[in-house]
Amino acid sequence: MMKNKRSAFERVASSPYIVWSAIFIIAPLLFVAYFAFTDRDGNFTFENILSLSSYSETFIMSLGFSLIATTVCLLIGYPLAYCMSRTSERTRSILMVLLMLPMWISLLIRTYSLMALLDNGGLVSSFLVSIGLPKLTFIGTDAAVILGMIYDFLPYMVLPIYTSLIKIDRRYLEASADLGCNSMQTLLKVILPLTTPGVVSGVTMVFVPSISTFYISQKLGGGSFDLIGDTIERQFQNQVTYHTGAAVSLVMMILILISLAIMNKFSDNEEEIIV
Amino acid sequence: MDSGRGFFMFLDEPKPLPHNYFVKEFLCGMKTKLVELKNISKSFDGETVLSDVSLYIHDKEFITLLGPSGCGKTTTLRIIGGFETPDVGDVYFDGVRINDVPPHKRHVNTVFQKYALFPHLNVYDNIAFGLRIAKVKEPEIRERVSEMLALVNLRGFEKRNVSLLSGGQQQRVAIARALINKPKVLLLDEPLGALDLKLRKDMQVELKNIQKKTGITFIYVTHDQEEALSMSDVVVVMADGKIQQIGSPTDIYNEPVNAFVADFIGESNILDGVMLKDYSVKFAGHTFECLDCGFAQGEQVDVVVRPEDVDVVPVDKGMLVGTVTNVTFKGDYYEIIVDVKGFKWMLETSDFVGVDSVIGLYIEPDAIHIMKKSEYSDMFGDYSTFSDEMDHLSDIISEEEE
Structure with a gap:
C-alpha cells in the first residue's frame, strides 16, 4: 500500500539485489525467451515451440515421476513432521540434525552415494546375494529414479510442514479437544487445515526440483531415461539446438507456474508461497 | 446428552443471596x-x-x-x-x-x-x-x-x-x-x-x-x-x-477470613488488635465496641475497617484523632489518607477536608470486623506507601504476568 513512497534507505538497501536479479535472473530469462522465439538466423518464429509436440512423452513422464515423488514425500514427510513436532525439545533437535545432515552434502554427491549403494554390483546387491537372495537390478528402473527424487528432496517437504506444525498454538488443540474431538479428529479438522500453507510450500519445494532434475535420471536411470531436465541439458550442450532447448525451458517454466497457481488455490491466500 | 431439558427454560430471576x-x-x-x-x-x-x-x-x-x-x-x-x-x-x-x-x-x-x-x-x-x-x-x-x-x-x-x-x-x-x-x-x-x-x-x-x-x-x-x-x-x-x-x-467483602482476603477484595485498613473480651476490641490505642465474639481473652487479632465505614467527625467527637496527609478527588467522594499515631488510614468521605487538617475518626461497632491471625497478617499494613500510580503499575505488571 505504501509502495510508491519508499525511503532513500530502502532504495539503497535493495539496490544490490535488484542489480543481482537483473543480471542473473531477468536477463537470462529474456535470453531464454529470445532463443525460444527465434531461429538460427535470428528471425522470429514459432517453429521451436511447435516442434515440441515430439517431446510430449518426455513432458508427461517427467510430470508423472515428479508427481509420484511429491506424493510419496508428502505421505512420508507429513507423519514424520507430525511426530517430530510432538516429541520433547531434545529429541526434536536430534531428529532435526538427522534430517538436515544430508542437506549439508551436495545433492550430486548424495545421488552418487545412492548409486553406489544400489548399483547392480553395489553394497545392497552384494548383501542380498550373500544371504542367498537374487541379485538386485535396480539402477535403470523407474523406481530408482523416483527413489532418487524422494531421497534427495524429502527434507524440503518435512521442514516447511514441521515449521507450520510447531507454530500451531496449543490453545487450538485444547479448544478442539474441548469441543469433542479425539486426537484423530483434531488432526483432520484442526491441525491439517492449519498446516496447509506448510504443505503447499513443501509440495512446491519437492515438485519443482523433481520436474527439472537431470542428474538423478542420468545417474540412477542408467542413461535409459530422458526427462525434461535431461532434454534441456543435452540441447544446451550443442549450439545448434539452443533454440529448441530454450523453448523446452520456457514451456517447463509455464508448466511449473500453472502448477503453483493451482496449489496456491489450496492454501486459500493464507500465506504467500515460498518458491 | 440431556436432550429433554430445554435450553432456554431457566428464565426465572436469580434468588437474592442469603446472608451466609x-x-x-x-x-x-x-x-x-x-x-x-x-x-x-x-x-x-x-x-x-x-x-x-x-x-x-x-x-x-x-x-x-x-x-x-x-x-x-x-x-x-x-x-x-x-x-x-x-x-x-x-x-x-x-x-x-x-x-x-x-x-x-x-x-x-x-x-x-x-x-x-x-x-x-x-x-x-x-x-x-x-x-x-x-x-x-x-x-x-x-x-x-x-x-x-x-x-x-x-x-x-x-x-x-x-x-x-x-x-x-x-x-x-x-x-x-x-x-x-x-x-x-x-x-x-x-x-x-x-x-x-x-x-x-x-x-x-x-x-x-x-x-x-x-x-x-x-x-x-x-x-x-x-x-x-x-x-x-x-x-x-x-x-x-x-x-x-x-x-x-x-x-x-464484609466478613473476610484473613488479611489476604481483606486486602485483595476492596480497600481495607488492617490493624493489629487485642480482643479484651467478647464484643470488645482494642486497637490503635483505643477500646472499641464490636459485634464479634468467640475469641480467647487477650487474643491477638487482625482488625479490618473499610474506608467507607469510618465517619469523619470533629476532633472532640472522634474516637481517634489524626492528620490528613493526602486527598484524592474520586468524583463522587474524596479518598483521604489520615495519619493516626503513625498508622496511615484510608478513608472515603463526601465532605472535603484539606491536607494537614486534624480530624476525628468515628467507627461504629458494625464497621469493625475481627479476623484470626494468619500467615498473611503482617504482609498488609497501612497506606503509608500508598500512591495511585503505584496501584496502576502493579495492576499492569500482574496482567502481564498472566
Missing part, C-alpha cells in the same frame, strides 16, 4: 453438587501450584475463582476441563470420578483466554464446530447456530473471518462456540482480560444475563475483584495454591 452462604448450604441440602474437587494438589517442575484444594460447585451457579496471578485459579479450571490431571486428589462430575476422562468426553466447554477461535474457519463454522463433531444434522446445526448468534448479538456475522473481528466480537463467538454444545458447565478463563474497560463492563452484564437465560453453571476465573463481586453467586478467593475463602460476594 453456608447457612443456605445447610438449609438447602437438596442442591446437587455438579462438580466436586477433593483434596487436589498439583505441582509443575517441583513447584506447588495447588495444595489440598477442595471445592464443590452447584448446578446453575455462577462461581468465580478469584486471586492474583500464580494463585492456582487457572490450573483449577484446567483440571475441571481435563487439560491437567491432579497429582493428588479426585475430581467428580455429577458424582462420577472423572480424573481419567479426557477433555473431549467431558460435559464441559471452555471459553479460552484470548478465545482460541479457529483461524481457518469463519464465524458460522467456528460455532458449528462442536455440533459437527457430534454429528448433528445440518438443518439442526443451522437452527442452533442462528439461535446462538442471536444470544450473543452477532446476527449477520456468519460469513465473517474470525481474525478480522474486534476483541469483543471474538469474545462473543467464543462464548457461542462453547454454549452451543449445551454443556453442563461452562469454564471461562479470564474471558474479558483482553477487552478495554467500557466493553468489559458491558460484557459482564451480558455474560451474567446469558448465564441466567441458559441456566448453565459458569465457572469463571479472574484476577479482577470488582468483576468477581458484581457477577458471581459464589466467590472462591485463592492465594498461593490454596483456597482462602468461599462465600457470597457480600460475605467475602
Whole structure:
C-alpha cells in the first residue's frame, strides 16, 4: 500500500539485489525467451515451440515421476513432521540434525552415494546375494529414479510442514479437544487445515526440483531415461539446438507456474508461497 | 446428552443471596453438587501450584475463582476441563470420578483466554464446530447456530473471518462456540482480560444475563475483584495454591477470613488488635465496641475497617484523632489518607477536608470486623506507601504476568 513512497534507505538497501536479479535472473530469462522465439538466423518464429509436440512423452513422464515423488514425500514427510513436532525439545533437535545432515552434502554427491549403494554390483546387491537372495537390478528402473527424487528432496517437504506444525498454538488443540474431538479428529479438522500453507510450500519445494532434475535420471536411470531436465541439458550442450532447448525451458517454466497457481488455490491466500 | 431439558427454560430471576452462604448450604441440602474437587494438589517442575484444594460447585451457579496471578485459579479450571490431571486428589462430575476422562468426553466447554477461535474457519463454522463433531444434522446445526448468534448479538456475522473481528466480537463467538454444545458447565478463563474497560463492563452484564437465560453453571476465573463481586453467586478467593475463602460476594467483602482476603477484595485498613473480651476490641490505642465474639481473652487479632465505614467527625467527637496527609478527588467522594499515631488510614468521605487538617475518626461497632491471625497478617499494613500510580503499575505488571 505504501509502495510508491519508499525511503532513500530502502532504495539503497535493495539496490544490490535488484542489480543481482537483473543480471542473473531477468536477463537470462529474456535470453531464454529470445532463443525460444527465434531461429538460427535470428528471425522470429514459432517453429521451436511447435516442434515440441515430439517431446510430449518426455513432458508427461517427467510430470508423472515428479508427481509420484511429491506424493510419496508428502505421505512420508507429513507423519514424520507430525511426530517430530510432538516429541520433547531434545529429541526434536536430534531428529532435526538427522534430517538436515544430508542437506549439508551436495545433492550430486548424495545421488552418487545412492548409486553406489544400489548399483547392480553395489553394497545392497552384494548383501542380498550373500544371504542367498537374487541379485538386485535396480539402477535403470523407474523406481530408482523416483527413489532418487524422494531421497534427495524429502527434507524440503518435512521442514516447511514441521515449521507450520510447531507454530500451531496449543490453545487450538485444547479448544478442539474441548469441543469433542479425539486426537484423530483434531488432526483432520484442526491441525491439517492449519498446516496447509506448510504443505503447499513443501509440495512446491519437492515438485519443482523433481520436474527439472537431470542428474538423478542420468545417474540412477542408467542413461535409459530422458526427462525434461535431461532434454534441456543435452540441447544446451550443442549450439545448434539452443533454440529448441530454450523453448523446452520456457514451456517447463509455464508448466511449473500453472502448477503453483493451482496449489496456491489450496492454501486459500493464507500465506504467500515460498518458491 | 440431556436432550429433554430445554435450553432456554431457566428464565426465572436469580434468588437474592442469603446472608451466609453456608447457612443456605445447610438449609438447602437438596442442591446437587455438579462438580466436586477433593483434596487436589498439583505441582509443575517441583513447584506447588495447588495444595489440598477442595471445592464443590452447584448446578446453575455462577462461581468465580478469584486471586492474583500464580494463585492456582487457572490450573483449577484446567483440571475441571481435563487439560491437567491432579497429582493428588479426585475430581467428580455429577458424582462420577472423572480424573481419567479426557477433555473431549467431558460435559464441559471452555471459553479460552484470548478465545482460541479457529483461524481457518469463519464465524458460522467456528460455532458449528462442536455440533459437527457430534454429528448433528445440518438443518439442526443451522437452527442452533442462528439461535446462538442471536444470544450473543452477532446476527449477520456468519460469513465473517474470525481474525478480522474486534476483541469483543471474538469474545462473543467464543462464548457461542462453547454454549452451543449445551454443556453442563461452562469454564471461562479470564474471558474479558483482553477487552478495554467500557466493553468489559458491558460484557459482564451480558455474560451474567446469558448465564441466567441458559441456566448453565459458569465457572469463571479472574484476577479482577470488582468483576468477581458484581457477577458471581459464589466467590472462591485463592492465594498461593490454596483456597482462602468461599462465600457470597457480600460475605467475602464484609466478613473476610484473613488479611489476604481483606486486602485483595476492596480497600481495607488492617490493624493489629487485642480482643479484651467478647464484643470488645482494642486497637490503635483505643477500646472499641464490636459485634464479634468467640475469641480467647487477650487474643491477638487482625482488625479490618473499610474506608467507607469510618465517619469523619470533629476532633472532640472522634474516637481517634489524626492528620490528613493526602486527598484524592474520586468524583463522587474524596479518598483521604489520615495519619493516626503513625498508622496511615484510608478513608472515603463526601465532605472535603484539606491536607494537614486534624480530624476525628468515628467507627461504629458494625464497621469493625475481627479476623484470626494468619500467615498473611503482617504482609498488609497501612497506606503509608500508598500512591495511585503505584496501584496502576502493579495492576499492569500482574496482567502481564498472566
